[in-house]
Amino acid sequence: MSEQPRWLNDNEQALWRLMLAASRKVNRVVDETLQAGSNLSASEFAVLVTLSEAEGNELRLRDLCAGLDWDRSRTSHQVTRMEKRGLLTKCKSPGDARGVLVQLTEDGMSRVTQSAPDHVESVRRVVFDHMVPEDVPALRRFFAGIMEVDNVPGIPRCSEINN
Template identity: 55%
Template structure:
């Protein structure tokens, strides 16, 4: 194993700033969703993925790929959400081992209620604080970190998705 090259002072500062900023954004989003709409961030992610699918349902393995989660985490999350009435689990016809996850009316209702405040929180915490150049730099950095994994994630295409 290669001996690690320790981070220099500037790299350490940047790394810790990135972690702190990510935690701040995560906490604010979690608090907004939880307090106002009784949703967790993972639940919101599942509901968004399902709502964007043309049939409002997806195979479990597609959902795993879209969320970049492993099957176990996704299965447990879906089971909890099914108990709360946010999604339904169904067997795939013709595939006894396949599972379909469908958005329920309640899940769709809760998502529609939460989206405006979620967007406002993201805008205030992130986009209102960035110049176009900074946003492009973060975009490029994110693509570099994700590499080919980005193809499997549920990320809308845009003019900068290259």
């Protein structure tokens, strides 16, 4: 980071606050929809979806946290809580005593399948129904630019950790 702060101008500040408010609203709508329809948190849903899309409905813990872009500690704690609820299982990875394999259970698959229709309807209503097709390329460029930024301080990404 530079020594002198590069303060936001009034337009940037207004846009930043709008982005924060919109992000909070999307997160709240998604979380409330998942809680009401299937008693899942947004974090649980993210884990279940990631596992449901993986071959054999299983991933190594390091691959799960890389796919979610979460740190290892957060992923590990989330997996432990979900295992206690019967949504997934975890065990030592075959052939690698240090690795942990996380697998979706039948109940986990059932819950993600049950919650998907209401989830996608909420996302459609809050994000896509008011968007015009001409907005999409600019928004893709904007969000892709955010995802490419890697020169900020913080903890190492989960993909940089061994298991």
